[in-house]
Amino acid sequence: KAGVTQTPRYLIKTRGQQVTLSCSPISGHRSVSWYQQTPGQGLQFLFEYFSETQRNKGNFPGRFSGRQFSNSRSEMNVSTLELGDSALYLCASSSDRFTGELFFGEGSRLTVL
Amino acid sequence: GESVGLHLPTLSVQEGDNSIINCAYSNSASDYFIWYKQESGKGPQFIIDIRSNMDKRQGQRVTVLLNKTVKHLSLQIAATQPGDSAVYFCAETKAAGNKLTFGGGTRVLVKP
Numbered sequence: 001k002a003g004v005t006q007t008p009r010y011l012i013k014t015r016g017q018q019v020t021l022s023c024s025p026i027s028g029h030r031s032v033s034w035y036q037q038t039p040g041q042g043l044q045f046l047f048e049y050f051s052e053t054q055r056n057k058g059n060f061p062g063r064f065s066g067r068q069f070s071n072s073r074s075e076m077n078v079s080t081l082e083l084g085d086s087a088l089y090l091c092a093s094s095s096d097r098f099t100g101e102l103f104f105g106e107g108s109r110l111t112v113l
Numbered sequence: 114g115e116s117v118g119l120h121l122p123t124l125s126v127q128e129g130d131n132s133i134i135n136c137a138y139s140n141s142a143s144d145y146f147i148w149y150k151q152e153s154g155k156g157p158q159f160i161i162d163i164r165s166n167m168d169k170r171q172g173q174r175v176t177v178l179l180n181k182t183v184k185h186l187s188l189q190i191a192a193t194q195p196g197d198s199a200v201y202f203c204a205e206t207k208a209a210g211n212k213l214t215f216g217g218g219t220r221v222l223v224k225p
Contacts, residue, residue, distance in 0.1 A: 004156070033211045042121075043157070043202065043215035056212040090156050098208050100145040104156030 002027065004105035006091050012111045018079040021108045025072050025093030031055075032074040033102060034066060037088040046089075049074055078110075086112045121200075123220040132190040134219045136203035139184060143205035146179055147213065148188045152199045160188070160201075190221075198223045 005024040013019050025032050033056075034046040045058040049068035066076040072093075078085055088109050092102035126132045138146065144165050149157035161172045163179050163186075170177050176189040186203050200220050204213040 031211055033213075035213075035215075042217050043204075043213075045212050045214070048211050058212070092156070092211070094211055098145075098211070100147040100162040100204070100206055100211075100213070101159040102157075102211060102213070104158070106154070106156050 004091055004093050004103050006089075006105035006108050008108060009106065010109050010111075012113060013081050014113050015081055015083060017081050018077060019081060019110060020075055020077045021089055021091075021110075023074045023076075023091030023093075023105060025074070025091075026103055029093035029095055029103070030072050031094045031096070032068055032072060033092045033094070034074070034076050035090045035092065036060075037090055037107070038086075043090070046076065081112045083112050086110060121217045121220065123222060125222045125224060126193050127224050128193060128195060130193055132188075132193045132197070132221055134188045134190075134201050134203075134221065136186040136188075136216050136219075137184060138186060138203070138205050138216075140205055140214070141181070141184070142207065143214075144208040145206050146177070146186050147204045147206070148175075148177060148186075149202045149204060149215075150197075150199045151202065151218070157202060193221075193223050195223050195225065197221060 031050045033048040048056040068074045088107040090107045092104045147162040148160040151157045163170045163177045174191045178187045200218045202218045203216040206213045
């Protein structure tokens, strides 16, 4: 069974630009969550989508947005990039039965210059 | 605000010894407490979880203990192996969606 796939793995942007990250969940998983990981703030929840609807949202500004498609694939977008947005963005999928077990991808490492 | 173990200490253990990783949490309303392991260059990997109505749960070489009185969670790893070297995160959540609050992590270094 293929794991969670995130693309691109690495990207460099400049301040003010926008970026779109993609996530393909494990087949059959309808929940996709996004997390930001930085050395200073650790792992922070961005949002979660379930069956194309945002089910939970973290405390990030509106520049951070996401969506989920009918095939459960998800994208997140960050507009007007700031230096502080440099981070590893992790996508995780899970089955419908809640257990706290998330399956994470390897992440997309974003560097903002 | 909610917080779960915001420090990143390092635990150095001898191969074969037992490891104990500790975590403090602040949200008494959380339903699940979970441990994740993150190896360099990889995403976090689920280890074990425990519901708030339990105080102990065992897995393969791992045991999680939950003390709700003092809001403390611990992960015990038996016979620590080199492959256990990683950063370990505790997390908490309510059973309504996958919004996890992660702790700051503990780095475990296994000495041969």
